[in-house]
Every structure is written in structure tokens, then in C-alpha cells.
Amino acid sequence: MESPYFFILIGRVLQGIGAAGTAPIVMPLIGDLFKKDEEVSSSLGIIETSNTFGKVLSPILGSLLAGFIWFLPFFAFPVFCLISALLILFLIKKPKKEEEPLTFKQFTQNTKSIFRMHGKWLFAVFIIGIILMFMLFSILFYLSNILEDEHHFAGIKKGFILAIPLASLCISSFIAGKVIKDNMARR
Template sequence: MRRESENISIFSITSTSFILVLGNSMLIPVLPEIRHDLHLTQVQASLILSIFSIAGAVTIPFIGYLSDRFSRKHIILASLLLYGIGGLVSGTASILQTSFSFEGIIFGRVLQGIGSAGTAPIAMAIVADLFSGSKQLKVLSLMETTNSMGKVVSPLIGALIALFMWYYIFFVFPLACSILFILFYFYVNDEASSSEKLVFKKYVSHLAGVMKENKFYLLTSYSAGALCLFLLFGILFYSSDRLESQFETHGFMNGVILSFPLLFLTVASFLTGNVIGKFSNYINRILIVNFLLLSLFLLVIMLNESLWWTILIISFISTSIGIVLPCMNAIITNSVRKEARGFVTALYGSVRFVGIALGPIAFGYFMEVSISTKFMLSSLLCLIQAVLCFFYLNKKDKNISFQTIINWFSIFHIPSRKKQRG
């Protein structure tokens, strides 16, 4: 019975990633219908998506403080409640279809964005509080797998619901949040996350010390996570546009084709979670190798413009990203002590939101300027990230030397024999 309860607890914690992804991905297929029925401009329609990420990115650091100051479980429960209420507000405004329907949808989406800030990012801190060792790594990787799976299925769910009526989508949020709220309330134990209740001034002072002590380590970790999601959503945006403009596929078919690379992302995250405990000493090397592969794939994708070549290379890119993200979750959650963990993981969630928001914007801009420049700059960013990981995620090797670089490329180190005294 205890094992069953723990499994439900893990399911509840990891499901926060799925709920987070639903916020934007499920609405993507129905945006044209929303724009048409409410007579919105393209900018207004895109704001329905972007306001969610903006509200989440701005709110996450404050939610992180609250989770360190109070109970993480209670913060997540309150966030799920707000997330569901936001869905009800947007859904009601959609059904009424008055002159203020757009404003009502936006208000609901802001509430959802604020609520999303207290879901998966805070759940990562709970995982680090409740679990340790290989079990912790597996649960963190399962969170990333659930997140990836959400990216695959949520657009399909949205497209299917839209076959009946598009505004029904908003009512999926309160339903999903209610189920998760009940599971979290009864099955997630938060006692291990309770820590010293720091007053705000002391808390800020403590965080300043943490950030100063680990500035390069944390900044490199944050940039790695943000870059992965920047690339993923930027390339998906680029691919979706190419599918429609060059290969003349539309709507549901676009979602089916793009689900293949996202399946690679999901499988890679899942497999990484199962083996990462055995290779915990080599996480940094895994990161560097995959950023180098990403740099290569972003150049190789330009060699051929056929549909299947593009999908194949994007699948390779998704696989590398699927390997990197669980590793980054493990690094972030174990980078600082428990009393600052909520803020650090929340800030990581914030920069992930920023990566998601900037990817389509940057790729869309360079699609009008120069496609080759877009891929070459992205490749360069991955190369720079690999270098940063080498120099700043090597906590054991604080003084990097030429010999360190030689040793790095040797997986099996031959221990030196000490001279025996006669």
C-alpha cells in the first residue's frame, strides 16, 4: 500500500508538467478559429498565447520565494486553483461572445499564466526535497518526459475538441486542475520541504549570496535550458510554416507530422531518466556532447530542403534536447541548499518560459531575412553553450588546464600508482 501511495504521489508531481504544457500547446490548432469568430487581428490572436508565457515568466520568481517561505504543496494547490479559475473565466468570455470577449479571455489567460508559475517549477523543488540519488534523477526525468508527452498530445487534443466547438478547450483546464488538485492534496507529503522560515530581507540577502557564489554555474545552467526550448519551439514554428507554405499541409495533418520529432523528444527524455543514475558522474560530458551535436544538426539541416530530410534532422535535434533537459533538471535542483531551492528552480522555470516565447519570434524574424543565417547563428549558440558547460559546470575541476582537457576525453581514467617506499 505504501508503494502504491508513493507511485500516486510521483504521478501527481510529474503531472504538473503536463498541466503546464496544456496552457499553450492545446490552443495552437484553434487560434485561426478563435481569430475568425471573434474578429481578431493576427497580433491579438497571438497575444492569447504569449500573455500566458509572459505572466508566468514574471510571476515565477515571486512564487519561488513563497514556496521557500511557506509550504510548497500549498503553493502548488493554490496555483492549480488559480489555473482552473483562469480557464473558467476565458471559457465563459468565449461563450458569451460580447464586445469584451477578447479582454475576458486575456484576463483569464493572465490568471492561468500566474497559476502556471506555481506548478512544474515548484514541483521540481518538491522532488529534490522528497527524493535523493537515482530515485530523484528518475522522477525529475519523468517530469521532463511528461512535459514532452504533453507537447505531443496537447495539440491533437485541442484539434479534436475544436471539431465540436473551440471554446470547450478552456473548460479542459478546470477539469484537469481539479483532478490534480485532489491527487496532490491527498497523496503528496510536503513535510520534507518545510525549512527555516526566513523573513524577506534575510531571504534576499541569502539569495544574493547564493547567486554570487554560484553565478557562472547557475547562469550556464539557465542558458542551457532556455537555449534548448528556444531551439525547440523556434524550429517547430519554422517547420509548421514550411509545411503549410511549401508542402501545402494544413491543420490536423501538421500536428500529426510534427508529432514525430516530439515523440523522439519524449522517448529520449524517458530513456535518459532510466539510465541517468548510472552516469551521474558524466552528466556534464553528456551535455557537452549533445550541444556539439545540436550545433552540427543545425548546419546539416540546410543541406537538403525535402520534407522528410527536414523531419529527420528535426527528430535528431529533438532527441538531443530530450537528453539535455532531464540532465539540466538534475543539475538545477541539486545546485543549492534546500532553503533557496524553490527560488532557483522557479527562476529556471522562468528562463524556460522566456526561451519558449523568444524562439518563434527570432525564427520568424530570420525567416524573412535569411534562413541560412538563422541556422548558422543557432549553431554558433550551441557551440558557445558547449564551451560554457565545459568551463562552468565542471565543479570538480575549478582550475581548467590543458591536462584537464585531455583527461576529459578519456572516459576511463588510469589511476596513477604511488611509489612504494622500501
């Protein structure tokens, strides 16, 4: 194939869509597993920090795998997904139901009520998150090209350099989670 960029881009979009589908699954699961607000907040913070730590490891691990065969990271991804699925299957126990689940109508009414009360700032946070993530990964893409083309960094060394901004994001997520947990404890 002379120019695989388009297919790589399509694959990345599909992977992004698949990854975006996990957040709506994880957040209610945490709500089902833990009942206290502090436990829920702490667990969500740990999950977000772990998610960000995965972003820190991805350029390092990806460059390590690509050092063997350039397309190996594309095959490693499903393996990591399978490992994650097996860990979830065997380690996450189904919580005991203490209350009746909401009907779909009740759920939509509650969701509408939440958006009426908090919709402006939820929408603002969502848009800010989209813009910041787009900027971060655009800069990382540009930095990757600069490191390789102008400074001749490649492989694992380039992966470590690209991990620096992501590590700061991971540390920020961890600190934000701690601050939220401390504020919840004071209430």
C-alpha cells in the same frame, strides 16, 4: 472579431507565465518528498519527461478538440488544470517535517553562495535552454503553417506530424534522466 491573433498571443503569454510558475513549486516539493539523491534525480527526470510528453500530446489533443469546435482547446486547458489540481490535492501527502525550515535570510545566503560557486554554468544552461526552446517552438510554428498552407495537412494528421520533434525531445529527456540516475548510482 476581425483579427483575434493579438488576443490569442496575449492569452498564450499569460499561459506561459502561469506554466513557468509551476517549476519552482514542483522542484522543492520533490526535494521534500524524497531524501535520497537518486530518488530526487529520478523523480525530477520523470517529471521532466512527463512535462515533455504533455508537449507531445498537446498538438494531437489540441487538433482533435479543435476539430469539433475551433476554440474548444482554450476551454479544455482549465479542465485539465482542475483535474491536475485535484490529483495533487488527493494523491500527494504532506511530508513529515524532520528539520526546521530555513529562514529567508539563510535561504538567500545559500542561494547567493550557490550562484557564486556555480553561477556561470547555471546562467549558461538557462540561456541555452531559452534559446533552444524558442527555436524549437518557432520551428514548430513555422512547420505548422507549412504543413497547412503548402502540404494541406490539417487536424489530427498535422498534430501527429508536429508531435514528432516533441517526441524526440521527450525521448531525450527520458534518456538523460536514465543516464543521470546511472551516474548517481555509481557514486
